[in-house]
Amino acid sequence: MLKKRNILPLVLLSLILVLSACSSGSNGGGTSSSQGKTVTLTFWHHYSTASPEEKILTEELIPKFEAENPEIKVKAIAFPWDELHKKLQIGGSGGDMPDIARLDIIWVPEFQKRDLLEPLDQFTEFDQIASGLLEGPLSTGKVGDHYYGLPLNTNTKVLFWNKDMLNQSGIEQAPETTDQFLDALAKLKTKYAKSWGFGEPALQGWNVLPWIWSNGGDILSPDYTTAEGYFNGPESVDIITKLKAAYKGDQLAGFKPGDVPVTEGHAGGSYAMMAEGPWAVAQFQSQFPDFTAQMTSFPKGSAGSIQVLGGEDLGIFSKDKKEESWKFVQFMVSESAQVAMGKIGQIPVNLAAMDHAEIKAIDYYAPFLEQLKTSKARPTVEAWPQIDGVLSDTMSSIFMTDSDVKAELDAAVIKIDNLLKQ
Missing domain, CATH: 3.40.190.10 (Periplasmic binding protein-like II)
Known part of the structure; x- marks a missing residue:
């Protein structure tokens, strides 16, 4: 007959074996996945x-x-x-x-x-x-x-150009510089009165900054502390003034409500040139299979060909x-x-x-x-979405009114600097 004093060790041994079996497979990490659960x-x-x-x-x-x-x-x-x-x-x-x-x-x-x-x-x-x-x-x-x-x-974006439209306008190849680009806009308008030389779908930083950067300007200082002397600097004023003149001359369009959508318009002959990304090629292939896209680098300014990243x-x-x-x-x-x-x-x-x-x-x-290789990121500051809004509103006012470019940019700088201080 088994004595009572032997029962307790046997019970303890059984309990240890059971607990050992239950804990097998755990790596002790404490995460749910280590315990066999799905995360x-x-x-x-x-x-x-x-x-x-x-x-x-x-x-x-x-x-x-x-x-x-x-x-x-x-x-x-x-x-x-x-x-x-x-x-x-x-x-x-x-x-x-x-x-x-x-x-x-x-x-x-x-x-x-x-x-x-x-x-x-x-x-x-x-x-x-x-x-x-x-x-x-x-x-x-x-x-x-x-x-x-x-x-x-x-x-990033590159310059898309309609070879036939440019050739018919007396332009043998895509413009390599900003001056050549602006000259091409005038020639295209003379040949195609009901079309535009360039299509731009918006006036935000994504669209405007490449022109400013390539011309040697910027929107903020290198340390991102101010827009003074940059967004309203001479390089920025110069290129924005030239783009405004092209708009007033009916040589570029695409950003106003009711304008022909830019990518579709490029394939259809409404816009001889546009700056777009690789998604445009995919759209051409799926929606306009008979259209052959021509691409080249963005026009160079005094600082080079700098597109937005x-x-x-x-x-x-x-x-x-x-x-x-x-x-x-x-x-x-x-x-x-x-x-x-x-x-x-x-x-x-x-x-x-x-x-x-x-x-x-x-x-x-x-x-x-x-x-x-030469694309540049927009400023990595928390206030960028709000700054981008100021930029867009300012460009809309410049293009669609007779306001002075420098005065508009000076006013924008004050708003941007206030946003940077918040």
């Missing part, structure tokens, strides 16, 4: 619904990421560009935020200032990942001493799923993901992807890659 990440983006980019994201890239990381699921939600910006602004106040978002590069300083973005250089793999990305686009995610975004894709960055908003979010960010900037997106018009930022045979075979990328 769901929310990814907000502004790829157009049903676009090739959104299709690749949802049908190819996310399934591949989830297969490689079975403990992580990704819920992608699409918004229009402006709606995404507003939703992130509102969510930042109310706490309803995604784990990761595709951000326009000009949004990064805004959300960093509100302490919503995680610094990405806190992750041990950051330096290795960053070293494999284009330097220019990488710089758009840096605010102060830290990086709060990694470039997802990049772009565009693109999107990936930012992490998550506070409790940072490691899982970082895994997804790394995946999206990897060579394979970048090649997949690159094949449908998103210029890669991954150096290995740019050298990939399938990407190098896309011939229309060549002029954009050349222009990227």
